[in-house]
Amino acid sequence: MSALHRLALGLSLGTVAFGCQPAAEPQGGEPGADTPGTAGDIVLGVAGPFTGESAQFGFQIEKGVAIALAEINGAGGINGRQVRIVQVDDEGLPNVAGTVARQLAQNPEVLAVVGHFNSRCSLTGIEIYKEAGLVMLSPASTNSTLCRANRPWAFRNIFNDEFQGQTLANYIHGVLGLQTAAVIYENDDYGRGLKDHFLARARELGLQVVAEQAYDSTTADFTPLVRTAINANPQIIVMSGLYTQAARIAQATRELGSSLPLIGGDGVFSEEYMNLAGAAAEGTLVTTPFLFELAGDRAASFMAEYERRYPGVQPDAWAALAYDAVKILCEAIERRGAGRTAIREHLESINSPETAYQGLTGNTYFNADGDCLRPIQVAQVQGGHFGPAPRQFEGVGPATAGQASE
Numbered sequence: 001m002s003a004l005h006r007l008a009l010g011l012s013l014g015t016v017a018f019g020c021q022p023a024a025e026p027q028g029g030e031p032g033a034d035t036p037g038t039a040g041d042i043v044l045g046v047a048g049p050f051t052g053e054s055a056q057f058g059f060q061i062e063k064g065v066a067i068a069l070a071e072i073n074g075a076g077g078i079n080g081r082q083v084r085i086v087q088v089d090d091e092g093l094p095n096v097a098g099t100v101a102r103q104l105a106q107n108p109e110v111l112a113v114v115g116h117f118n119s120r121c122s123l124t125g126i127e128i129y130k131e132a133g134l135v136m137l138s139p140a141s142t143n144s145t146l147c148r149a150n151r152p153w154a155f156r157n158i159f160n161d162e163f164q165g166q167t168l169a170n171y172i173h174g175v176l177g178l179q180t181a182a183v184i185y186e187n188d189d190y191g192r193g194l195k196d197h198f199l200a201r202a203r204e205l206g207l208q209v210v211a212e213q214a215y216d217s218t219t220a221d222f223t224p225l226v227r228t229a230i231n232a233n234p235q236i237i238v239m240s241g242l243y244t245q246a247a248r249i250a251q252a253t254r255e256l257g258s259s260l261p262l263i264g265g266d267g268v269f270s271e272e273y274m275n276l277a278g279a280a281a282e283g284t285l286v287t288t289p290f291l292f293e294l295a296g297d298r299a300a301s302f303m304a305e306y307e308r309r310y311p312g313v314q315p316d317a318w319a320a321l322a323y324d325a326v327k328i329l330c331e332a333i334e335r336r337g338a339g340r341t342a343i344r345e346h347l348e349s350i351n352s353p354e355t356a357y358q359g360l361t362g363n364t365y366f367n368a369d370g371d372c373l374r375p376i377q378v379a380q381v382q383g384g385h386f387g388p389a390p391r392q393f394e395g396v397g398p399a400t401a402g403q404a405s406e
Contacts, residue, residue, distance in 0.1 A: 165197025
């Protein structure tokens with residue numbers, strides 16, 4: 001962990017309390033039962049990978065949460081009460097996620113959870129949260145079944161992999177005009193899910209997938225997988241996994257002498273991808289929920305504040321989505337009261353463009369499954385950094401995901 005990371009962790013775990021309303025405690029064994037309170041801090045849980053292979057994602061989430069708390073507490077809190085965070089590290093591992101989820105669920109002060117990041121961790125955590133009647137609002141987990149299968153306690157303010165997989169296929173076929181692709185995917189909930197939805201849409205479009213290669217977290221040498229993919233003569237390689245392994249795929253591709261374009265899902269969207277892959281990352285395309293460069297003045301103000309607090313570091317989509325997630329939960333507490341069920345009921349009421357939360361990342365509202373309808377943007381590595389790809393999508397749903405603008 002870097003000195004900057006340790007410093008920022010201390011800041012976000014300190015008394016960056018932030019005010020929302022009365023703390024409620026479950027009672028009588030009823031999941032989510034609320035007992036209104038009027039004093040003391042409001043407590044929210046934050047769960048994510050603050051160490052381990054996905055730690056860069058957790059780093060960004062941590063910073064977005066800290067800025068949201070500082071803003072609200074600096075303005076006097078909500079109803080005179082401060083909010084503080086109980087932050088837990090799931091290390092990106094499902095077994096650890098189960099342990100820390102129990103810690104949050106069994107703490108009667110914790111009113112809702114921002115997290116987790118990895119789909120495999122959210123899928124584990126939500127089984128515990130829903131038994132305790134505790135809302136989980138994930139700013140990052142995209143597994144398609146997560147919210148639908150765990151109503152009414154699971155929500156997310158990011159798209160799901162059904163939409164993302166379709167969008168990847170639409171972009172490759174409809175925007176790039178390519179006819180063949182190879183897929184290299186991580187054999188976990190996120191990698192398989194994104195790959196499966198990509199394949200389904202590819203079949204509908206007539207986009208031929210000439211190779212499918214799987215790896216897991218123990219895979220060290222990606223050269224054989226990449227060689228097999230290249231030998232199948234695709235026009236592009238799709239990476240369905242996280243940035244650490246994607247960097248190795250990119251390096252292996254270039255070391256084998258191939259100039260094939262690379263495209264990945266949101267799990268590749270991290271500055272650490274470029275740090276690990278080096279020059280091999282150049283030109284990589286990635287789907288993402290948010291790009292600061294395509295947003296407005298509010299995003300510019302957030303970026304300036306972030307860079308003031310954390311010199312030499314730039315915010316990304318995960319900081320922005322975590323920031324919005326905290327603000328959404330606090331709005332719920334302000335309007336409905338500080339109780340687990342009250343928070344859930346408010347999130348369920350944010351169900352249309354008219355009732356949407358107007359946040360840093362745009363308007364957020366949830367469908368009946370707890371999923372968020374959010375457009376996808378496309379980033380590209382240019383000069384060692386992610387920036388907007390030359391052509392972007394218009395529209396929100398699968399029917400329009402193949403339409404591009406220049």
